[in-house]
Amino acid sequence: MADTLFLIAGGIIILSLFVAAIRFFLGPDPVDRVIAFDVLTIISISLIALIAHEAGRGIYLDVAVVYGLLSFLGVIVVAKYLERGL
């Protein structure tokens, strides 16, 4: 029962990865692509938690912590560059 629910949740996450990538590849403005990159990073954190659950190894969650830190830094650097203030 619970495994079926996690399987459906994984399918929905893969679908949302593709839908966010559509905006990344189409986006007319650089700002739109940065937003899509941020959303793809957040979806990847969920995907890593799902992979750790499927593999049964708690050590994989450390990768997600590193992801959370660096998406924050990357988006702030891009915003400062666009604002001409880096």
Added chain:
Amino acid sequence: MLSVIIIIALTILVLAAAILAVQTTNLVVAVISAGLVSLMASVGYLFLSAPDVAMTEAAIGSGLSTIIFFYVLNRVRGKDHG
């Protein structure tokens, strides 16, 4: 079954982001696409049972090198490119 679907999705996204990074003329878009290549490759390393490589690739390939590229783009900011 789920892992095979995830691998196929990651493969498509990595190759599409690499082609966009090489092909576009806007330098900001090119640097962000190169960051997306590293991001998706580092999710793929988890399937190859290499969490240490995934952690380093996420920290350096997707975070630190993007910061260095934007620092350089700020230094060479001209009139013919963004």
Added chain:
Amino acid sequence: MEVLQITGGFVSLIGAVFLFLGSLGIVRMPDSYNRIQTGTKATTLGTLMFLIGVGLYNPSWFPKLIVLIFFILFTNPVSSHVLARAAYSIGTELTKLTVVDKLKDSRGEDIDA
């Protein structure tokens, strides 16, 4: 024990649905500011619920997941705020449906604001 696992599965499923709605929003919204709004709020809630669901399934992972949840909760609104401010200052145009722009009004009437 079985109840806890099924509860975790349902919470994860709801979180995944929120993630899908957030990523559908950045495709369908008309301009950059609306995309920033839907891409941050909905996906933050979705990620939090998905991580709580995984933690309910495996209770021994809760300390690491709590750190991750607080990290996402603190850093994600900051990055979206900085990005929206940069997008306004470089002159990204608003959609035709915009009713009020209070930042432009307040900048127009007093100079040193």
Added chain:
Amino acid sequence: MDFGLVAVVVGFLLILIGIWGILTQKNIVKIVIGFSIFDTGLHAIMVGIGYLKGRTAPILDSAVSPADALTSIVDPVPQALVLTAIVIGLGVTALMLAYVVRLYDYRKSLDISSYEDLKW
């Protein structure tokens, strides 16, 4: 489905895309980006070679006991090599970008065809 074979094929395609970017682009920053993609493909190939089917990560904790580590973990040596290669790749990329800044200060251009001092 063998994930190691998939990683080798994807890494080879990334190397081809990187070489295509290095050889066809005029902008110097785009050439450095092509080199960065080349590097990522190389790392994917090295990790894919070390993967063994059906085994888990080489970290000993409650899921993998030291007694049966020999039959349940993948090869850790290529992963250690790739860890070093990633850091060295960052250093090489930073060096190339430092030369980009120096070249731009010298002639105020990022086009590779405007540097023709060594042509004859």
